[in-house]
Amino acid sequence: MAFFKDFKAFLMKGDIIALATAVVVGGAFNKIVSSVVADIIMPLIGVITGGVDFSQKFISLDGNEYESLDAAKEAEAAVLTYGNVIQAIIYFVIVAFFIFLVLRAYERTKTAKEAPKVTEPKGPSQEQLLTEIRDELRKKNS
Numbered sequence: 001m002a003f004f005k006d007f008k009a010f011l012m013k014g015d016i017i018a019l020a021t022a023v024v025v026g027g028a029f030n031k032i033v034s035s036v037v038a039d040i041i042m043p044l045i046g047v048i049t050g051g052v053d054f055s056q057k058f059i060s061l062d063g064n065e066y067e068s069l070d071a072a073k074e075a076e077a078a079v080l081t082y083g084n085v086i087q088a089i090i091y092f093v094i095v096a097f098f099i100f101l102v103l104r105a106y107e108r109t110k111t112a113k114e115a116p117k118v119t120e121p122k123g124p125s126q127e128q129l130l131t132e133i134r135d136e137l138r139k140k141n142s
């Protein structure tokens with residue numbers, strides 16, 4: 001029974017609950033970002049590049065030219081689908097940007113709540129203290 005008690009305590013730790021929450025929110029966030037990339041960003045990039053669909057860009061390694069990626073796959077040709085790499089890079093940059101925005105906003109709220117006002121200490125300045133020490137030493141030496 002101690003095993004199950006320890007396991008329950010482990011599951012109920014705040015770190016595990018926070019991790020589980022982060023995984024669920026991350027999955028939902030992934031769907032949002034995927035939709036933004038597929039439904040908004042890539043069509044805009046397609047318009048800018050003259051209607052190019054990056055997912056269909058490939059290089060056939062067998063030397064033959066194929067009409068489409070599907071035709072090359074049907075012929076079982078070895079292909080380098082560099083368009084997918086371009087899409088993945090764009091997707092990564094967009095995800096990194098969204099995460100940056102979220103973390104930046106979080107850090108700003110955290111510092112606004114937690115940052116106490118720094119006030120100058122009351123009392124004599126460093127020069128005044130050094131002057132007083134010098135004067136005291138002169139009194140003792142004379």
